[in-house]
Amino acid sequence: MEFSWYWKQIVKVKEKFKELNLTHFCPNGIYRTAEGYKALVLNHEKVSWYREVWNRTIIPKHRFILWLAVLDRLQMKDRLFRFNTTTDYLCLICGSNRETREHVFFDCHLRSSCLRKIKSWLEWKTAASTTHKLLRWIAKARLSQFRKQVLMVALAAMIYQIWWCRNEALWNQKVYTANIIVQRIQFNVKYRIRSIMPNNVQLIERTWFEKL
Ligand SMILES: [Zn+2]
Known part of the structure; x- marks a missing residue:
């Protein structure tokens, strides 16, 4: 038996x-x-972004938060509210919507504003806006490996910094503007890419990056 x-x-x-x-x-x-x-x-949908999320170019602590974000494992107030551990479920950043993963990492004004600025900064031409679609876009894009690495580092830094901003509001009652968050993301991207830039990056790509 x-x-x-x-x-x-x-x-x-x-x-x-x-x-x-x-x-x-x-x-x-x-x-x-x-x-x-x-x-x-992992199921099939997750497999499609698995490689991108575990890209070694990404700053390790950013990779971890990105991983938790795509798996919806970050403790949002909405979830705590559903389990009756809190009576307040509003987004800590805008204060006007329920704090869910979709809201914080998709339609909260801070996130949309940061994404718009980052796309323009990196000449990232895509209409994709959810984290899953952005990951899939990077995986399929006809871009050099170097450009893809820059986009992945930027996307993970954005998720990390938005989560950091949300936690600053929660624990220190500080709310940062999109401009401050974008500056932090830009600093992360420049520092990380410079420290791991391989020697075989084409001159045109290197020049583009140095001008950012
Ligand atoms: Zn919000």
């Missing part, structure tokens, strides 16, 4: 593996159990 249960589970896992495109998780064609496990616990 027990044996047949285990057997069914093994078959299930085997079928699941067949559905997943494991090439994403096999660098140099070598399959590793840990990578296979990661593939297994």
